[in-house]
Amino acid sequence: MLGPAVTTRSNQLVPLDSNFASGGSLRQLFGLDNAALAACMLAAGEPAWRGCQMAEAMYRQRLTSLDEITTLPKALRQRLGAEGWQVGRPRILQVFKSTDGTERYLVQGQPMDPQTVETVWMPEGDGGEAGDSGDADAAEEGKSRTRATICVSSQVGCAVNCQFCLTAKLGLQRNLGAGEIAGQVVAVLDRHGVEVGRERVNLVFMGMGEPFLNYESFMAAVRLLVEEVGLSPQRMTVSTSGIVPGIERFAQEPPEVRPKLAISLNAPNNAIRSEVMPVNRKWPIEAVVDAVRQVRLRSRERITFEYVLLGGVTDRLEHAAEVARLVRRSGLPAKVNLIAWNPGPGIEYTMPSAGAVEAFRVALAAEGVPVYLRKPRGRDIFAACGQLKRTVEG
Ligand code: SF4
Structure with a gap:
């Protein structure tokens, strides 16, 4: 033994x-x-x-x-x-292919485990990396897959209960182990024959689950991916719903293994955010921003505020003005990624109109806030943001 x-x-x-x-x-x-x-x-x-x-x-x-x-x-x-x-190593059990090239996988973390998680491969990314430092190198590399992005899950289901998210409907089933998190990445790299070090691949920890509620395993997976697999933490972004103790802990991680940080903001103020994301009642926006300030950013690094536009709820012009004020007041080097909400069964919100999305973007830009629109990827296979729920429909 x-x-x-x-x-x-x-x-x-x-x-x-x-x-x-x-x-x-x-x-x-x-x-x-x-x-x-x-x-x-x-x-x-x-x-x-x-x-x-x-x-x-x-x-x-x-x-x-x-x-x-x-x-x-x-x-x-x-x-x-x-x-x-x-x-x-975790295995890809099922593959769903989108007409836009995106692939969604059901991944089995442990042999015989019936609880799969979802991982997504976006060959062209979704624009979420736009405006990040290092993008210039990508253009210079001139490689065919300079923007591929893998979206990784950290838990089976999720306990955070964001009202716009399909994963929330599952509740939290269990945490994934470090090997189950890193294994999703290695399985997908393998499937696409990606040569680490020669081809640029971005990782976003934005799949099923709240990474900061499975902190040990999440960071252990990051260390594996950096130290053993050879991926750069500067090409990784972890998104949190605003778990303040997790952000404070993350701020202490050494830069050699610390991914970039995205805050899932999704509302212009505490009143609306508490409705859309009940976690805000525990950790309101100001507490989240205070914790984020503790992160020692690398040169040219920015914090990303992810902002899901919900039709009639968070997509108004006055909301854009509030978001601009919030970003300015934070004093953080930051950018805003806008995501038009993706519909899902059993969720009451409506999609924002194309006009409202564009008007929101223009309004933020006019206020001097760096703003990017994330392109919906794999909507037809339920792979887009907020749609991950182990759905087996292709
Ligand atoms: S958006 Fe993320 S944190 Fe919120 S319920 Fe969905 S998976 Fe959990």
């Missing part, structure tokens, strides 16, 4: 042997970081560098079975297999 392999820094927060029943239960290696894999190998009487070989095989070469990891001696692979270990 492999002994306990725990470090506070590693992704395995419980002893490796303690969370699995003996007698043939499967044990997942995917999700363990280099340090945990090395400790695991040491406990098995192997040199620590065998852990590096495993990390290289799972995260860089994207191998999905122990048999394929031929850098490990066959006897060791067999021993691991006999003890129930497997790579156990």
